[in-house]
Amino acid sequence: MSGELYTFEEVAYRLSRSPRRKRLGLVVTEKGTEVRIPQRCAERHGHQFLRDNIQWVRDQLRGVAARQSQVPEHHFAFGASFPWLGNSLELDRAACAADAGIRDGYIQLYSRVREPDDAQVQSALQKLYQREALSLLSEKSAYFAGILGLAFSSVKVRRTRSKWGHCTIRGELQYNWLVCLAPEPVVDYLVIHEVCHLRHHNHSREFWALVQSLCPDYKRLRRWLKENGHTLQL
Numbered sequence: 001m002s003g004e005l006y007t008f009e010e011v012a013y014r015l016s017r018s019p020r021r022k023r024l025g026l027v028v029t030e031k032g033t034e035v036r037i038p039q040r041c042a043e044r045h046g047h048q049f050l051r052d053n054i055q056w057v058r059d060q061l062r063g064v065a066a067r068q069s070q071v072p073e074h075h076f077a078f079g080a081s082f083p084w085l086g087n088s089l090e091l092d093r094a095a096c097a098a099d100a101g102i103r104d105g106y107i108q109l110y111s112r113v114r115e116p117d118d119a120q121v122q123s124a125l126q127k128l129y130q131r132e133a134l135s136l137l138s139e140k141s142a143y144f145a146g147i148l149g150l151a152f153s154s155v156k157v158r159r160t161r162s163k164w165g166h167c168t169i170r171g172e173l174q175y176n177w178l179v180c181l182a183p184e185p186v187v188d189y190l191v192i193h194e195v196c197h198l199r200h201h202n203h204s205r206e207f208w209a210l211v212q213s214l215c216p217d218y219k220r221l222r223r224w225l226k227e228n229g230h231t232l233q234l
Contacts, residue, residue, distance in 0.1 A: 008050055011057055015046045024049045028060035030068055067230050074234065076121040082107060082234065084132075086183030091125070102132050126234060133157050133177035140191040141173050144214060150198040164225060165190050167197035181232040182225065189221035 003014040013033035024046065025036040037046040050057065074082060081088045084102055094100045094108040101108055111124055138155040145152055153170055157177040166174040173194050179187055192214045200207035211218050 006047065006050075008047070009054060011050075011054060011061070013050055013057075015043055017041075026050070026053060026057060026060075028057055028064060030064050033057055033061070070231050071233050072231060074122075076118040076125065078109070078121070082125070083181040083232075084129075085180060085187065091121075100128060102128070122234075129180065129234060130157055130177050133175070133180040136180060136187075137173075137175045137177075137191060140188065141195055144188075144192050144195045145198065147214065148195065148199065148210070150195065152195070152198055164229065165194040167194045167201070169201060171198060178232045178234065179225075181234065182228070185217070186221050186225055189215050189218050190225065192218070193222075 003016060006013055006015070011033060013035055016034050016036045017039050018036055019039040021036055021038045023038065024041070026049070027034045027036060033050075035046040035050050037043070037049075074080065078091050078093050081090050083089075084107065087105075089102065089105060089107050091107045091109055094110040097110045099108055100110040107125070107128070109121070109124055109128055111120065113120060116124070134155065134157045137157060141152060141155050151171065152167075152173050155173045155175070157175050159178060160174075160176045164176045164179050168174070175190065175194070179190050192211055196207055196210045196214075199210060208218075215221065
């Protein structure tokens, strides 16, 4: 979000132009409030649109603040606990790089630095999570795709802003590795969702029927991810 910052009744906001936009719009996120206006729209209309909808903006800002307060604050140090598949696991120091991993109720993290600071632990831990998530999600993808007699070309993990998973037309499965902080049934639902897109590249009735055939409780798990996904942070 860029551009000049304006304020109306203690609400800070910015104006954003888009050549594709045909009407005025409002977006409220943890990064702030943005009034989106068409390319040829006068700025005064954007300011007035914000004023006309100021109560809605305030309601959205309260919701954003409430969601932000639910995001856990981690202390990145050995001995602290971190989530994995819905469980809280203690971070322990691995004797060597080969021993690093998540197993036996512990997160074994290797560090060449004797006394790493929080930033170093966080960086190393995120890399470990990505590696473990790729292994887990690849295994689960192969399992569920096998049940359906489907095949995919690859599995990748990355940290995305808006999507938990994606299936390309070329059969590439992509996951946000942070989902592995969620309870395992939620992880299974996400994998099933993306694997089913190998057959149906849409959200048709046939697609959801296929999802339900492997995950009868998918509606509850999908709702959990929508309502709690913002708390999955590392």
